[in-house]
Amino acid sequence: MSPTPTRTLHRRGFVQAGTAAALAALGAPLVARAQATMTFKWANNIPITHPSNIRVKEAADAIKAASGGKVEIQIFPNNQLGGDTDMLSQVRSGAIDIFPLSGLILQTLVPLAGINGLAFAFKDYPTVWNAMDGELGAFIRDAIGKVGLHSFDRILDNGFRNITTSTKPINSAADLQGFKIRVPVSPLWTSMFKAFGAAPTGINFAEVYSALQTKVVEGQENPLAIIEIAKLYEVQKYVSMTGHMWDGQWILANGRRWNSTPADVQALITKHVTEAVMKQRDDIRRLNNGLEAQLKAKGMVFNYPDAKSFRDALAKAGFYAEWRGKFGDAAMAKLEKYSGKLG
Numbered sequence: 001m002s003p004t005p006t007r008t009l010h011r012r013g014f015v016q017a018g019t020a021a022a023l024a025a026l027g028a029p030l031v032a033r034a035q036a037t038m039t040f041k042w043a044n045n046i047p048i049t050h051p052s053n054i055r056v057k058e059a060a061d062a063i064k065a066a067s068g069g070k071v072e073i074q075i076f077p078n079n080q081l082g083g084d085t086d087m088l089s090q091v092r093s094g095a096i097d098i099f100p101l102s103g104l105i106l107q108t109l110v111p112l113a114g115i116n117g118l119a120f121a122f123k124d125y126p127t128v129w130n131a132m133d134g135e136l137g138a139f140i141r142d143a144i145g146k147v148g149l150h151s152f153d154r155i156l157d158n159g160f161r162n163i164t165t166s167t168k169p170i171n172s173a174a175d176l177q178g179f180k181i182r183v184p185v186s187p188l189w190t191s192m193f194k195a196f197g198a199a200p201t202g203i204n205f206a207e208v209y210s211a212l213q214t215k216v217v218e219g220q221e222n223p224l225a226i227i228e229i230a231k232l233y234e235v236q237k238y239v240s241m242t243g244h245m246w247d248g249q250w251i252l253a254n255g256r257r258w259n260s261t262p263a264d265v266q267a268l269i270t271k272h273v274t275e276a277v278m279k280q281r282d283d284i285r286r287l288n289n290g291l292e293a294q295l296k297a298k299g300m301v302f303n304y305p306d307a308k309s310f311r312d313a314l315a316k317a318g319f320y321a322e323w324r325g326k327f328g329d330a331a332m333a334k335l336e337k338y339s340g341k342l343g
């Protein structure tokens, strides 16, 4: 069957006027074919009710409308296509097109991507966004580009992480001695909790609820939004507000798929995904501020440990020195421009 004649999308009203003007300014060719429907599989590890999915669904709807139904983003939430480790393989092979992933889990493939997880690096959100939307983020995205993945510029917020347990509150690093805790599958996470003196096990998020329920582990650590949305309050009692690190998800696309996507479609997707990320950050900030009261109402017990014993344990175990060596001086200089001297 011979293909129908090619038409540029703007002639069909495919691209909104604003986008077309922006593309013209960039000198980008409008090369997409009006007859082809493009479908992108977007997969992740969290329930559809999480702002990451709500906002991406809005972006997908906007992209579909703006493209006259030609560009479709299908969302597969909640580990439907596998756990994080598996989805990372799939986005590399092209079985999944777009996959948001914690930089610390991506670290198994891009060692530098774990750097923002260095314990207590960021004192607050303004510092996080200055770093991740600034030179540190650009440095990390460069490294991601080298393994054949495209990273969108803006990273999704996951949040500052806190420890939950089924057995006792964690008041200081001493309470973590020998403590069986789940961490995501990531060298930095495992190293951090070993340095605290705990007994960490790397488990994908897909198995966290059942690992807590069956007491394979006594605790885990996550931002409040995840604790609420994944219903971890059903299997955990205490929340210790350690805020030991900030974590976000880079939105990764299979490089071959992305590079073979017409420039106007790339621009359309990028515009809406970026808007979704900025709204998602706002949602998470508001959620994490309001959730404490809600989780208390569900029976969770909160405590607010001082960071000092945790920092001291890390310093004593040589955690910062070890990771400074692994990340290298150039990368540490990018981080410390925002965090101040670590360790």
Ligand code: X2X
Pocket (backbone or CB within 6 Å): 045, 046, 102, 158, 184, 204, 205, 221, 222, 223, 226, 247
């Ligand atoms: O796996 C986790 O704990 C989660 C949901 O926070 C991440 O995606 C890193």
